Structures are given as C-alpha cells and as structure tokens.
Amino acid sequence: MATVLEMQSVTDDSHIRGAVSEEEWQVRVDLAAAYRLVAMYGWDDLIFTHLSARVPGPEHHFLINPYDMMFDEITASSLVKIDVDGNPVLPTAHPVNPAGFTIHSALHMNCEDAHAVMHLHTPSGQAVSAMAEGLMDHTQTAMVAKGDLAYHEYEGIATDLEERERLVEDMGNCHSMILRNHGTLTIGKTVAECFLRLYFLERACDAQVRMLAAGRDGLHNPPQGTPEKVKNQTPEDGMAPIANKLAWPALLRKLDRIDPSFRN
Numbered sequence: 001m002a003t004v005l006e007m008q009s010v011t012d013d014s015h016i017r018g019a020v021s022e023e024e025w026q027v028r029v030d031l032a033a034a035y036r037l038v039a040m041y042g043w044d045d046l047i048f049t050h051l052s053a054r055v056p057g058p059e060h061h062f063l064i065n066p067y068d069m070m071f072d073e074i075t076a077s078s079l080v081k082i083d084v085d086g087n088p089v090l091p092t093a094h095p096v097n098p099a100g101f102t103i104h105s106a107l108h109m110n111c112e113d114a115h116a117v118m119h120l121h122t123p124s125g126q127a128v129s130a131m132a133e134g135l136m137d138h139t140q141t142a143m144v145a146k147g148d149l150a151y152h153e154y155e156g157i158a159t160d161l162e163e164r165e166r167l168v169e170d171m172g173n174c175h176s177m178i179l180r181n182h183g184t185l186t187i188g189k190t191v192a193e194c195f196l197r198l199y200f201l202e203r204a205c206d207a208q209v210r211m212l213a214a215g216r217d218g219l220h221n222p223p224q225g226t227p228e229k230v231k232n233q234t235p236e237d238g239m240a241p242i243a244n245k246l247a248w249p250a251l252l253r254k255l256d257r258i259d260p261s262f263r264n
Contacts (some may be wrong), residue, residue: 008009013077019090020081023056030075031063032262033255034118037195038074040258044203045121046070047184050100050200053191054108054115060084060107066094066099066151071109075264084109106164107187110173114187116194122204125184132256134178137227138211138219142204147231149201150174175239176201192248193239 017025031053033063036043038051047067047204055061063079065071081089086101100119107114128135131186134151137143150172155163176197177185188194215240 013075013092016077016090021056025034025076027053027191028063029081029263031116032074032076033252034116034191035065035071035074036255036259036262037116037119037251038118039070039258040154040255041121041122041199041202045072048097049119049121050097050104051118052100052104052108052116054159055081059089061089062068062104064096064104067093067097075262076094082208090168095206099125101156102161102164103139103167103185106167107171109185110168113189115190116191117185118187118194118198119179119183121183121204122128122202122205124209126182126250127209128178130181131184131208135201136208137222139207140233141200141207142229143222143230145176145197145201145204146227146235147234148175148197150177152177152179154179170216188243189240190244190248192243194241196239196247197246204225 012181016028020028031051034051047065047070049062051063052062055063059079061083063081065074066078066080069078078094080092080096082096082101084105085091086096086098086105087192103119104117108119135142135146135149137146150171152167155166175187178201179185184196184198184205186197186201188197216240
C-alpha cells in the first residue's frame with residue numbers, strides 16, 4: 001500500500017449528494033458534525049487522527065476524513081468512502097491517511113458494534129495513555145468510562161496491517177480504548193453513541209491530568225465498591241437513548257447555530 005492512498009481526481013465534491021442513498025447521507029451529516037465538534041472542543045491534531053462511520057449496506061464500506069482538510073472544514077460531501085482494502089468507492093480528489101485506514105478498518109470489519117470509530121491524540125489523552133496506571137477512578141466521569149475500557153500496547157505508527165488482529169483482540173467486548181503512548185479511541189452503533197463515549201473518556205483524562213498536576217498527596221479515594229456501583233449504574237445499552245435522543249440533537253442544534261456548513 002502506498003504511503004498515501006491516492007484517490008481519483010475530480011474537480012469538487014458537489015456530485016456526492018446525488019450519488020448516495022438517504023441513509024448514507026444521514027451518516028455523512030452526522031460524521032461531518034462529529035469532526036466539527038472535535039475541532040470545536042479543541043481535540044483535533046491538525047489534519048491527523050480520524051473519525052469514521054460504516055455506510056449502511058452489506059458492502060462494509062466506510063467513511064473517513066479527507067487527509068488534506070482540517071476538521072473544522074469537513075463537510076458531508078467531502079468525506080471519503082473506501083472499502084475494507086482502502087480503495088475509493090466514489091471518485092474523490094482527496095487522499096486518506098493510511099494509519100487511519102489500518103486502525104478503523106480493523107474495528108469496522110470485526111466488531112459488531114463498531115458502526116462508528118473515533119480516535120484522538122489530545123494532550124490529556126496522550127498523557128493518560130503514558131501513565132502506568134492508565135485511567136484512575138477518582139472522578140465520576142472516569143468511573144463511567146473505566147467500566148467499558150480496554151488498552152492496546154503501542155506498536156509504532158499504525159501502518160502495519162498485521163496490527164489489526166491484535167487491536168481487535170484487545171478491544172474485546174469494550175467500546176472505549178486507551179492506545180498506550182498514543183491516544184484514545186471509542187466505537188459505537190451510531191456516531192452519536194461513539195461521540196458521547198469519546199466525550200466521557202476525554203473529559204475523564206483531562207480531569208486526571210489536572211488532578212495529578214496538584215500532586216498525588218491528598219487525593220481522595222472513592223469508597224470501596226463505588227466504582228463498581230457506578231459501572232452497574234451505566235450499562236452499555238444505557239448510552240443509546242442519552243446519546244441518540246438527548247445529547248446528539250442538542251449538539252447538532254449548537255453546530256447549526258454556529259456554522260451549518262457541515263451539512264453540505
């Protein structure tokens with residue numbers, strides 16, 4: 001595979017809207033919104049890191065960011081549709097980051113719940129990924145995230161396709177992951193669920209970095225059994241209604257007030 005997956009050149013992305021189904025277009029709008037939200041929260045890393053979503057249908061095609069665009073300029077039409085081998089499904093002028101293809105294709109292909117996959121390199125996420133203890137359960141948000149959290153050892157920049165098998169194995173039945181010495185990752189049945197998990201995980205990492213900046217002396221440990229209680233209070237299927245019916249519509253309204261061009 002080339003260093004950058006070169007796509008067939010076209011003049012613009014205006015043809016996309018009429019070339020896809022209504023179901024795919026809705027996924028495109030949601031994923032473009034997620035990119036804008038990542039930029040809004042300051043979680044982006046120039047043109048790097050990736051959010052992806054599976055296209056409805058049996059082909060296992062998925063959408064990923066154009067490698068030559070900042071997150072705050074991504075639109076529904078500019079997202080690149082590729083197959084599980086990294087080949088473009090629709091003509092596009094945009095390249096795709098091969099590391100994004102490696103990580104995201106592994107999960108889309110092998111995890112039933114991975115209709116959406118989001119991966120970040122935030123300073124707080126990277127900091128926690130480099131801590132030996134990983135995510136600590138000293139805050140409520142961390143307890144929520146930690147109950148569904150896996151870890152994957154760092155193997156270098158993710159261009160080795162053989163890493164996909166180990167990534168899937170480490171994810172297991174979890175929906176959130178800390179990539180050691182690298183960053184954070186979440187999956188979900190919808191873009192909304194995936195984003196809300198990412199929000200909780202990033203929020204927990206940020207709180208941990210701030211907490212430890214004040215020193216370890218004097219940290220208050222939660223009462224014994226409380227983290228387990230919180231885990232039971234936040235079951236996996238409890239994420240769906242909160243994300244899809246409450247948080248996500250509110251986030252879309254916020255984006256529409258700021259800049260609705262993500263829908264183009």
